[in-house]
Amino acid sequence: MTNTENKVYFYYLKKDEKDKWICRLAQQYYEQGKTVCILCASSVHAETIDKLLWTFEEQSFVPHEIVISEAQVSEAPVLIYPKKDDRIHADVLINAQSITGSDIGFLSQFGTIIDFADLWDDYLKQMSRERYKILSKIGYEMITVENSSL
Numbered sequence: 001m002t003n004t005e006n007k008v009y010f011y012y013l014k015k016d017e018k019d020k021w022i023c024r025l026a027q028q029y030y031e032q033g034k035t036v037c038i039l040c041a042s043s044v045h046a047e048t049i050d051k052l053l054w055t056f057e058e059q060s061f062v063p064h065e066i067v068i069s070e071a072q073v074s075e076a077p078v079l080i081y082p083k084k085d086d087r088i089h090a091d092v093l094i095n096a097q098s099i100t101g102s103d104i105g106f107l108s109q110f111g112t113i114i115d116f117a118d119l120w121d122d123y124l125k126q127m128s129r130e131r132y133k134i135l136s137k138i139g140y141e142m143i144t145v146e147n148s149s150l
Helices: 018-031 043-055 101-107 122-137
Strands: 007-013 036-039 064-066 078-081 092-095 112-118 141-145
Touching (some): 007 018, 018 043, 018 092, 018 112, 043 078, 101 122, 112 122, 122 141
Parallel strands (some): 036 078, 036 092, 064 078, 092 112
């Protein structure tokens, strides 16, 4: 791992609020001067996050961009990816998609990873458990955030 923090923050969500949490956390890390990658579940999800970053809070501004093609170069501090891309380099990864054991090399380049346990849905909760197991194998310090309400 190239970064020094090496922590995974696993947010326990009791309601379907992941997209709002993604925006809030992207804003928080941006305000700390960190670069952020939001790894979305699809191009539709990436567009949803793009729109929410403009509207989730009236007084906030989070400079961001969706990265659509491999040829695209962006200097925005918050980049939204509709799929995993090995060119991603950021201080913080906010993960909103499934991962597998084969993603460990990709994931290990980030000093901070944010993920979510979707406790409000049984299937999503099981998928969250699988991601937790994979992320804990990387050697990061695992930090659960249980009192997560907006």
